[in-house]
Amino acid sequence: MKIIVDAFGGDNAPLEIIKGCAESVSKFGVDIILTGKETKIREVAVENKIPLDHIEIEDCDDVITMHDSAESVVKTKKNSSMAVGFRLLAEGKGDAFLSAGNSGALCVGATLLIKRIKGIKRPAFAPVLPSVTGCLMLLDGGANVDCRPEMLRQFAVMASVYMEKVMKIDKPRIGLANVGTEDHKGTELYRETYGILKESKLNFIGNIEGRDVPSGICDVVVCDGFTGNMILKTYEGVAAVLMKEIKNIFTGSTKGKMAAALVMKDLKAMKNRFDYNTYGGAPILGASKPVFKVHGDAKAITLVNAIGLCIDYVEANAIDVISASLK
């Protein structure tokens, strides 16, 4: 299997990306194509003693930054590490493409450069978040701020396949994000979608509220991209603030440090459980080839985990299963 990786996406690129690729080669036995400025990649690899076995480099000059528009990937920055990654994937030079770069550009590229699965209205950005009992997929996480009921139904179908085939969850429980559990709650979009999901063959458990997102009562939360983005980032923001407060307690005083020594193992386990790095990759579901968004803050371990998920996605033929499930 050959995975294409954007060497210049994310806050810690290219070092952590190159490191993550090298670790993935040795962990999974995959081949990798890194896209980006070759001289820089080789320089960083040498400086940090990172072996580049089984890693090819596709040289290109440009980089899409967080300040570039989403459309830059198809317009002004066709020679960027991200656009070139998409081109290689479209040409069949690799089995999947990952980038920790600009999410908007990645969604636009997945839609316009890779095309959609036949029948799919719009691809969705589908991050996996930690929950009390494991994890859940939230989609759409921000690719489509305006949605119609049929789009939400397709999101549910795609996520159900992903959670079953890649995350190995039997009969994934699908929840519809809403302001209350009763079927008449929410806007017209949500009332209509409720009816459609209820009639579907999916394991639809009904409406779920914001407080249920981390509680583990469902495996998939379906919503429009505006709502999903607010849930996703509120989740990350609140978790980050509380983790920082805890860290301050344990580093701010001698007593704190003594306490930390006593419970360090448990604290670390908790931090890991609620760390997005564990589920580093968010697929762009609906693209006709595997495209993964890696968290912008990705470290090497994030990338390794994301590549692991990517391999499972490819091996499970999840895109063919999604395609068949839509009918």
Place this chain on the structure above:
Amino acid sequence: MKIIVDAFGGDNAPLEIIKGCAESVSKFGVDIILTGKETKIREVAVENKIPLDHIEIEDCDDVITMHDSAESVVKTKKNSSMAVGFRLLAEGKGDAFLSAGNSGALCVGATLLIKRIKGIKRPAFAPVLPSVTGCLMLLDGGANVDCRPEMLRQFAVMASVYMEKVMKIDKPRIGLANVGTEDHKGTELYRETYGILKESKLNFIGNIEGRDVPSGICDVVVCDGFTGNMILKTYEGVAAVLMKEIKNIFTGSTKGKMAAALVMKDLKAMKNRFDYNTYGGAPILGASKPVFKVHGDAKAITLVNAIGLCIDYVEANAIDVISASLK
């Protein structure tokens, strides 16, 4: 000043409500009218040795539960503790009304039984949440799932007055919830509202993302009720899950208990800072008289804090200021 309180609203009613009222009488020197079944209130007061000085009781039989529809307050349950509270407020028997009961019913009652401030399109449910630097008001928190730009502008005006007059924040910073900071982000509702807020005299700081909600970068987050409810409950859900995880670490082992003893003071301070009980009351902004929703899980201290805010709201003539600011 005389405050009307629904004795049978919330999970811990009537005991914690009665207790909170008695404490408020002694703390603030206010008079209180409790609505609800008089025999039960007197029985609970005697059993728990709670003095009922300066507390009148308006006897009524019925209670609106969490399972009742929002409309029950004006239709099937006109003799409930909540509906009677609204009647007393409308008749001018008290200066403000508080309930920890059914939020939907409270919003409907505030709109239909108390009426709106002249010019206000729709009252908003406006909870105050903790942030890293203090607190912020989020509105609409769920009263109106469908909103128009003018409604969002009014929410911003009302919240700005509230945060200035009641929470004593100078020139409250108003943020618009959105999926990105650029002015073209979001749905049509948000793009239009952005333009309107930018032209207003409010201290509008622009779009803010979900992760900024707890970070303290603004004092007010404006959004439609669907989005606001998802933010509010995701915030509560994530905070609750993490606090429980921390509690488990400190109670689950001998080492944990030893560590807890060392940092108990700091942990409690953090818990208090992120505890909604501190900001126990969410005003229904836009109602022509002060109506406060108290958290459903309210303890006596929650009610005391909410009554304190309520007194500030009445004394600041905030409703007159809002009315003048709308023009």
